[in-house]
Amino acid sequence: MTRPTSRDVANAAGVSQATVSLVLGDKWRGRVSERTAALVRETAAHIGYRPNLAARNLRLGSTRTALLVVPALTNEFFARVYTGAAQVAAEHGFGVVLYPSPDGTGPARSPFASARAALDGVIASSMAADALDAIGGNGLPLVMLDSDPASGTAAAHVNLAMADGMRQTAEHLLAHGHRRFLHLASAVDSWTFHTRADALAGLIKAPAELRTVRSPLTVTGARTALEAALTGPGARPTAVICDDDILAAGACKAARRLGMRIPDDLSVTGFDDLALATAVEPELTTVRLPAEHVGRQGMTALLAVLEGTHWSAPDIPVELVVRDSSGPAPAP
Numbered sequence: 001m002t003r004p005t006s007r008d009v010a011n012a013a014g015v016s017q018a019t020v021s022l023v024l025g026d027k028w029r030g031r032v033s034e035r036t037a038a039l040v041r042e043t044a045a046h047i048g049y050r051p052n053l054a055a056r057n058l059r060l061g062s063t064r065t066a067l068l069v070v071p072a073l074t075n076e077f078f079a080r081v082y083t084g085a086a087q088v089a090a091e092h093g094f095g096v097v098l099y100p101s102p103d104g105t106g107p108a109r110s111p112f113a114s115a116r117a118a119l120d121g122v123i124a125s126s127m128a129a130d131a132l133d134a135i136g137g138n139g140l141p142l143v144m145l146d147s148d149p150a151s152g153t154a155a156a157h158v159n160l161a162m163a164d165g166m167r168q169t170a171e172h173l174l175a176h177g178h179r180r181f182l183h184l185a186s187a188v189d190s191w192t193f194h195t196r197a198d199a200l201a202g203l204i205k206a207p208a209e210l211r212t213v214r215s216p217l218t219v220t221g222a223r224t225a226l227e228a229a230l231t232g233p234g235a236r237p238t239a240v241i242c243d244d245d246i247l248a249a250g251a252c253k254a255a256r257r258l259g260m261r262i263p264d265d266l267s268v269t270g271f272d273d274l275a276l277a278t279a280v281e282p283e284l285t286t287v288r289l290p291a292e293h294v295g296r297q298g299m300t301a302l303l304a305v306l307e308g309t310h311w312s313a314p315d316i317p318v319e320l321v322v323r324d325s326s327g328p329a330p331a332p
Helices: 006-013 017-024 034-047 053-060 076-091 162-175 191-203 219-231 245-257 291-306
Strands: 065-070 095-100 121-125 142-145 156-158 180-186 209-215 239-242 267-272 285-288 319-321
Touching: 006 017, 006 034, 017 034, 065 076, 065 291, 076 095, 076 121, 076 291, 121 291, 142 291, 156 291, 162 191, 162 239, 162 267, 162 285, 162 319, 180 191, 180 219, 180 245, 191 209, 209 219, 219 245, 239 245, 245 267
Parallel strands: 065 095, 065 121, 121 142, 142 156, 180 209, 180 239, 239 267, 267 285
Antiparallel strands: 285 319
8 A cells, every 4th residue: 555645635635735735834824724724634634644754854954853962871860861852852843862972971973974964953961062073063053961051062051050969968967967078979070070079179168078089980989989988097987978879879888898887877978869869778868860851951952942042041950858878977
């Protein structure tokens, strides 16, 4: 059985092919009566007509496709960002292709022979703007998520209030009497982690003490890094502030291996509020990042840019979720 064409719709409805194109291209208002437009739509549905999207996109110079570039698929955060972006895209007849950069936050290789021919725009989460040069360069609209707002190459930025997340964490622990802190920082060189470190350094002031230890963004790496820090010289911290829930899980393992109780001997906090946060025992006190909202806002920003509209918005609020991994500082 052959696929119905627009000519078949025109013949069945008793109208011209041009009228069918106007109606199905949603350009009929003021040119075709509502009655005729309704007749064309009903006829198309009745005979099973489906538009040739590839031909339409070629004619309009648009693919209605966005590329979402992320550093990795192993982190739940990026999957949730994709979910939010795809929801908004679907509402506007767009598709989103998810692309994990083979080199993490480093320069991303293009998955297309010609990105400009395959895409309408790019959304990049937790990447440096210059890491996207191989994907369309300056030829494609770029929206950056959780990235340096000072980057001049992006058409729009969507950021979370990362510094405020660290503020909420520090104030929570300070209110519980903690004065010796260890920041278990991600070794990933990215704006989002630099922002967290800078914020925390500005929050923990003398006589409180802050020490920073860097770790690979893995449970094993975090466990090893914290074990070394807790068994090294100097006074032990009473609270460990982690850049990520994955690091916090490793920190909890390190503490238990050394016979320490959480939170009685050591409070541990995370960042992200991944599913992992409630899978560990005790459940993690962590900063909740609304990842799906980030994705939705990122796609909304890209659609605005494609329409030639300036887009800006304040940082998305974050929330400290207090659970059982944090508590009062141990008695001296």
